[in-house]
Amino acid sequence: MPKLVEVNLEGNSIEGSIPDLSNSTSLQYLLLANNRLTGVVPPFLGFLNNISQVSLENNWLQGPLPAFNKSRAPKLNFTSNGFCLDHPGPCDHRVITLLQVAQTLYYPFLLAQSWRGNNPCQDWNFITCDDKGNIRTVNLTNLNLTGTISLSFKNLTVLEGLYLGGNRLNGSILDILTSLRQLKILDVSNNNLSGSLPPFSKKTIVITTGNAFLQQSHSPKTSLSSTFIIGISAGVGVIVMIFVAISYYCKRHFSRIMLNKETSLDIKEDKIHLLRFASGKDDEDIIKKILFVSLWCIQMNPSDRPKMCKVVEMLQEKLESISLESIISSPIVPLLQHSDASHS
Structure with missing residues (x-):
């Protein structure tokens, strides 16, 4: 929509992330305050030459603040959100990884309520860390989440427990998860996953029950359905x-x-x-x-x-x-x- 000039949706309790308006080169006003928007502010805002006002206050936005050209900086209001920093700049690498996980789940509001700031080991729900600040478990069980399993889990190199059971996830179980050498348990039970189960290490317990279209491996230690339950x-x-x-x-x-x-x-x-x-x-x-x-x-x-x-x-x-x-x-x-x- 290159001729779009103004978007004013303030105070409508809108959920979800800000859509891509990078083609709206004539956009001058983006007014989205007082909603329930989540996720990362798209960087395209900083490249819109005609933008003069951006109002995003009182939402649940996360990640880095968008950067604008100082020579043509618009009127901005970003207060009362969950940005990682109070100025433009990169977030902690752990925050980036977890927000990439949230992105494949469509930035659920339930996560945005506590996934705020620049330290996921401090008051972030569903996350546990060790004394050194390494993320050890991600437990998203029974949150009614939709989407797919994120490729970014591979960046949590010392992850020991990944619990995704009891949701509505689709897609496949990514082969890259087998690279998590310290992973002790992977629970993806009761979802809508399909495809083949990757060859996990014998040290990893994989729970896959309740996925009708998932092809089970014949390895004797791939899932609790063939070991523990039986x-x-x-x-x-x-x-x-x-x-x-x-x-x-x-x-x-x-x-x-x-x-x-x-x-x-x-x-x-x-x-x-x-x-x-x-x-x-x-x-x-x-x-x-x-x-x-x-x-x-x-x-x-x-x-x-x-x-x-x-x-x-x-x-x-x-x-x-x-x-x-x-x-x-x-x-x-x-x-x-x-x-x-x-x-x-």
């Missing part, structure tokens, strides 16, 4: 099966179960007394085997848990053939480390 489900299933077996066995073999002082776990002596719970030594051995195997199935480290074929094999073996030291490594079961003393 592992928990399998572990719970094994535990439920074992306790159902215990209940069935007890119901079938004992007409009356009495738990008293003699039917207890004597933790002080590291012994298991099941004198009234079992009708004989064979029954007591079976119950102990089930307890040992169930504890083995809930080891803290998933790699220490047995396969189902091994569970069946151990339940068929004699109690004396089970080596507790070789199957129980978790600190949650110290009372059973010497429980085989109850046989003597």
Whole structure:
């Protein structure tokens, strides 16, 4: 619109960023005060030769102040915004990176409310930093954001956690994110992402569930959907099966179960007394085997848990053939480390 002379939209609660008016070479008045504008002021303003008044006060604008030629400086009012400095000049590199992130999300008002000034480690919501001022986590979970994942995340070289789940992001997961060597967790669950999942390091946990068009990698450690969730489900299933077996066995073999002082776990002596719970030594051995195997199935480290074929094999073996030291490594079961003393 090269013949546009005046834009006056003051006090209309307009949200979003200032549009590109670089072709409006005849523009003289840009009056946008008292709205909810966010984002960076486009640099084209400084190149409009006919501009005589710019009014942007009482908005939520961010980034650097625009620079104008002093020989033809217009009447300016930029008060009550969130610029990084009170004079034209470059912002801190961390601020530049995060505003580039916000740009691909269409400069959401929710971020602009706290992403103000020149230090993102000071009172910026959704950001955590270490003592040296390095950004360690960006948590934008469940903010109803739209847009794409920004390429500028690559500049946060010591980032450890990037949480983008529960939004409406589209596009793909960028390959450049695999260059973040210290990234421990990437959560992009429940979005509208598509394409292929890049090959992240085995040290990075990637949560991708809830993206119908995202092609999952076959790597065994690419997402929690194939490790954590399935592992928990399998572990719970094994535990439920074992306790159902215990209940069935007890119901079938004992007409009356009495738990008293003699039917207890004597933790002080590291012994298991099941004198009234079992009708004989064979029954007591079976119950102990089930307890040992169930504890083995809930080891803290998933790699220490047995396969189902091994569970069946151990339940068929004699109690004396089970080596507790070789199957129980978790600190949650110290009372059973010497429980085989109850046989003597």
